[in-house]
Amino acid sequence: MDATASTLKSDYPWIQFPLIISAAMYPMSCPSLALAVSKAGGLGFITGGLNAADLKKNLEQSAELIHQVQPPMSFENGTLPIGVGFLLFGNKLDEVVPLVQEHKPAAVWLFAAHQIAEYATWAKAMREATDGKTKIWVQVGTSVDALEVAKICEPDALVVQGADAGGHGLQRSAGLMSLFPEVSDSLKADGLGHIQLFAAGGIAEGRGTLAALALGANGVVMGTRFLAAKEALIPTGYQDAVVRVKSGATATVRAGLFDNLRGPNIWPKGYDGRGIVNETYVDAEAGMPLDENSRLYAEALDGRLQQYPESGQSATGTGRLTMWAGSGVGLVDRVMPAAEIVEHTRREVKEMVGRLGSKCLE
Ligand SMILES: Cc1cc2nc3c(=O)[nH]c(=O)nc-3n(C[C@H](O)[C@H](O)[C@H](O)COP(=O)(O)O)c2cc1C
Structure with missing residues (x-):
């Protein structure tokens, strides 16, 4: 296991590799979806909603569901084995901090700030409120933003969002194939290569996952694929x-x-x-x-x-x-329980790695 994988395993002890993450999607990413993903060895995010009341409800429901899991999931540091996604323009920091402090999700995912400096303010507040137990993730769409966020807010992880992503993202964006290595190279060149990098945008199954791993991703985020999860809160x-x-x-x-x-x-x-x-x-x-x-x-x-x-x-x-x-x-053709999506994708990757072997060099 390389250094990043062992950090991931110590931060999120229940995960299995390759790591499949369900995106924070407002309002679809409900507690039962996030928990099903984490229970299957992935990392599920709930949405923080657009106000503190939504967040309170989602965190309380998550905590209740998690405590019903048998056998109990391993999360030794007292964090909840799910993350919470925040749209910064839609939430008030002083209202959400006490809730994050009380429930300590394993990670918070920050997105859509008006100014990059807001990520640093949020990261500092979340770290202080949870003694650093809750890890800080920021979703970015360019290598310039990735570098700036990395420098000013020292996140544990960056989610690199390519132009194929569903939902919101940057108007001026690029596909993961070029964006991801560009982000990775620019961080490494600045001595920030230790930050975990996850790929998001257009990944819906094993082939996309394996491609993202080949680009250097430490795991993949899927949003659209989980819209067709049985548990998703979607009409x-x-x-x-x-x-x-x-x-x-x-x-x-x-x-x-x-x-x-x-x-x-x-x-x-x-x-x-x-x-x-x-x-x-x-x-x-x-x-x-x-x-x-x-x-x-x-x-x-x-x-x-x-x-x-x-x-x-x-x-x-x-x-x-x-x-x-x-x-x-276009790759999503059926509704499946979230756990099956995670397990099926992991299995596809493992089978492909076995099949590819040296074949890709022939
Ligand atoms: C329906 C939907 C809602 C989304 N809502 C959010 C959100 O609330 N916060 C956020 O950070 N990203 C949101 N996203 C973007 C995801 O975080 C992620 O970047 C995207 O789903 C990845 O691409 P994919 O959909 O191709 O898998 C949303 C995406 C979708 C499809």
Whole structure:
């Protein structure tokens, strides 16, 4: 086991390699999803929600579920064997710190700060509140941000998010194939090669996982794949669409439209999000003005179209409501229990490593 793997094993004693992480996704990453992933030897993140009340509920529910696990999971330092993801613009630090201090998740995952310096403030507060027991992760999308975050906030881990990722990310982004090694090289060149690096964006099964490991990742994050987990907190129609969509390249798109539709965009400058191409997007491309599109969107959210299932969808099944998903969605063809997703992916990687051997050099 190399030094990073043994650090990981001591920070998160229940994990198995290759390490599969379920992304913090608001609002889908619920306690039962995160715990199922950790129980299967991965690391599951719950969402911190968009206010302290959401976080309190999710942490209390997680703690309750974790204490029911038999045989008990090994987490000797008193942390919960799950992480919590925070959208910095959506949470107030002074409200969430006491909850993190009380429950001590194994890790906090920070994302979407208005200014990079905010990550340092959050990291310091979380470390002090938990005596350093809760590890600090930050999700970044460029090597410049990775280096700056690494220097000012000394995170335990960086999640390197490529352009294929579902949900929000940087408008100006690149695919993992070039982004990941660039981040890794720039950290090493600055003496920061000890920071754990995880790859996110477009990874939905064993092949993507193995490719990310070959790029140097210490583990992989999957978001879109876990939208089709049995435990995910997701409307049925949305989950059906994730399973049904076949072409990640043409059926998903990165756009600011999905946020702009909802009124004032609450995301920090420079972010947009990848979602499934829907009627809203097609109409906008055909020239529908934003106010008309927003009106139709609000109507779809309203009353009888409240839910994604059936009623929210058109004959083509894409509807007007936003369904965040990454380009890996084309690889997701069934709903599975989260534990099976983790175990199946790990097994695929092991089988492929055995099969590849020296074959890749022939
Ligand atoms: C539905 C959805 C919601 C997401 N919500 C969040 C979030 O609340 N916080 C966050 O840091 N990332 C969020 N993300 C991005 C993930 O952290 C991660 O970068 C992404 O899912 C990885 O790419 P993949 O979807 O191709 O696996 C979300 C992604 C999706 C698909």
